[in-house]
Amino acid sequence: AGILACDAVDGAEGVRSLSNGSKLLVQDVVDSTGWVVPENVDSLLSEASANGAVINSWSWGDNSINYTNRSHTIDEWTVENPWSLIFVAPGNNGGMMLEPSNAYNVVSVAASDSEENGSMWPSSSHGPDVNERRGTLISAPGMGVVSAKADGNKSSLNNGTYAMTGTSMATPMAASFTALLQQKVEQEYGYTPSAPLLRAMLASSAEGIIGDSPDPIQGYGRPNLDSFSGGLFIHDSYQVEDWVSIIQSRGGTLDSMKSNPWDGSEAAGPFLSQNESWSEFFRPTPGEDVEIVMSYNARPMGQEIDDLRLILKTSDGRFAVDDKIGNSGYSQLYYSSFTTPIALNSSNETTVMIRVAAEMLEDVEWIEVEVLANSISGTGQNGTLGIDGTMLGFGIAATGVSDLIQNTGPAIVMNDGPSGGENYSTNFTINLTISDMELDGVFVETNLVNSNFSIHFDECAFALVNQSEILCTIDVSRDLVPLPINREDWYFEIIAVDDNSSFWTESRNSSFETEIFTIWWDAPVLEEPVVSPPMEESDSVRD
Numbered sequence: 001a002g003i004l005a006c007d008a009v010d011g012a013e014g015v016r017s018l019s020n021g022s023k024l025l026v027q028d029v030v031d032s033t034g035w036v037v038p039e040n041v042d043s044l045l046s047e048a049s050a051n052g053a054v055i056n057s058w059s060w061g062d063n064s065i066n067y068t069n070r071s072h073t074i075d076e077w078t079v080e081n082p083w084s085l086i087f088v089a090p091g092n093n094g095g096m097m098l099e100p101s102n103a104y105n106v107v108s109v110a111a112s113d114s115e116e117n118g119s120m121w122p123s124s125s126h127g128p129d130v131n132e133r134r135g136t137l138i139s140a141p142g143m144g145v146v147s148a149k150a151d152g153n154k155s156s157l158n159n160g161t162y163a164m165t166g167t168s169m170a171t172p173m174a175a176s177f178t179a180l181l182q183q184k185v186e187q188e189y190g191y192t193p194s195a196p197l198l199r200a201m202l203a204s205s206a207e208g209i210i211g212d213s214p215d216p217i218q219g220y221g222r223p224n225l226d227s228f229s230g231g232l233f234i235h236d237s238y239q240v241e242d243w244v245s246i247i248q249s250r251g252g253t254l255d256s257m258k259s260n261p262w263d264g265s266e267a268a269g270p271f272l273s274q275n276e277s278w279s280e281f282f283r284p285t286p287g288e289d290v291e292i293v294m295s296y297n298a299r300p301m302g303q304e305i306d307d308l309r310l311i312l313k314t315s316d317g318r319f320a321v322d323d324k325i326g327n328s329g330y331s332q333l334y335y336s337s338f339t340t341p342i343a344l345n346s347s348n349e350t351t352v353m354i355r356v357a358a359e360m361l362e363d364v365e366w367i368e369v370e371v372l373a374n375s376i377s378g379t380g381q382n383g384t385l386g387i388d389g390t391m392l393g394f395g396i397a398a399t400g401v402s403d404l405i406q407n408t409g410p411a412i413v414m415n416d417g418p419s420g421g422e423n424y425s426t427n428f429t430i431n432l433t434i435s436d437m438e439l440d441g442v443f444v445e446t447n448l449v450n451s452n453f454s455i456h457f458d459e460c461a462f463a464l465v466n467q468s469e470i471l472c473t474i475d476v477s478r479d480l481v482p483l484p485i486n487r488e489d490w491y492f493e494i495i496a497v498d499d500n501s502s503f504w505t506e507s508r509n510s511s512f513e514t515e516i517f518t519i520w521w522d523a524p525v526l527e528e529p530v531v532s533p534p535m536e537e538s539d540s541v542r543d
Helices: 042-050 069-080 167-188 195-205 243-249 254-259 476-480
Strands: 055-058 085-088 107-112 136-141 145-148 161-164 233-236 277-284 290-295 307-314 318-321 351-356 367-375 395-399 401-403 411-416 427-435 442-449 453-456 462-464 468-475 487-498 509-513 517-519 535-537
Touching: 042 055, 042 069, 042 243, 042 254, 055 167, 069 085, 069 254, 085 167, 085 195, 107 167, 136 167, 136 195, 145 167, 167 195, 195 233, 195 290, 195 351, 195 395, 290 307, 290 367, 307 351, 318 351, 367 395, 411 509, 427 442, 427 487, 442 468, 462 468, 468 476
Parallel strands: 055 085, 085 107, 107 136
Antiparallel strands: 145 161, 233 395, 277 367, 277 401, 290 351, 290 395, 307 318, 307 367, 411 427, 427 468, 442 453, 442 462, 442 487, 453 535, 487 509, 487 517
């Protein structure tokens, strides 16, 4: 409890919890006779959800490496309730993780020290689990952790502390960190994140302790909020306004939810059926590695693990696929002429990553991130989620990317030019700055317009790139005579059109009009005819 929510008093900063001030729902699973954990642990989870708790921290388990009925129940519950994330201590035997930390959808937390360039605790249980999955998702400090000490006297309000070591310390440490992720999503994005999204964010935030590749010992490494300092993109199929009401409308218990499957209504989606896909385009952030993590819930053992594939495609024809991260810490990039993403074998992991080095993307204009439902094993009613459902949702966390710039028209700024009420009889100029931040290239034309007709000037048409200053000078006797120019309703109209050719957007144009001014020219005796520029009927109406 101290690790999860302690708000230090008396200046004891060393024991302040990352998620200090959190609300705790305390569930007692021990009495004077020993363990009294119910075999049907869904009763604990149902109580937690009814009170709005997403994160469950369990520092307990039995001395068995088998996938037990308890493991099975946890996976059933989390498939039916995607807003339930369970952290489980894997044990302290230095070997294979113990139940129920081997449930497919839990966060099994290995113990490390707390040093910046630290190491794993040798006695921490870890993966691979009995099902030959990686097992360990992340690591967290579990060595010499100082937190609140109980003295057994309920009335003492003792202020003591105590240091302990083990995965029972690392597990609430990771749960406390995840409460910050939940808070981040709720405050910045306006909804409560699902368990798949929180797992994806955990893996994305983690930094390797014993290497940069995820492995059964450390999982993805130790979470760090600084991993998101450069920006974060998230997508959550299960984004809804009120998840508690959805669970309660289905009865709130495991049996009732299995009897009342959910079709994903009210959620953002998508929920993918077999062979369906979702994709999003991004720009790689210059100088930053691109990292994409996708997570989804697995059906319990006895049913096939669904196969959602995470695929990254680049604008120059390469691609990377999930969980093909080498010893370098980066994903292999393949050319589509060599093979296809689906031809590369999938792992049985349900939290998967693609990480591409910044230097491999220097000349890449865009990347596409795709989630493909390669295989969905549900055999129940079509169009539902859950244990027998034929659809599946997911969470995505991505760093090193930014949204593709949706093309905007060029900006036109007048530096100098005619102002309202001025009267010109010889010549006049307009000076403009044209800016196009997408570097598409811009064509600019200048027209002199009144309410009856407009005049286009070829010498005042320009082809530009990015930001340029242009100057257009009009000589009244040379450029306008012998047109009927003596009037008080003249103005410049500037039209700038960019040359965007990107497939995700379209060409844009901008226009600019000056204030109305007067041209009044008294003709001298003409000795020879003057050739005037072409004149077009004007559609403009100015008051």
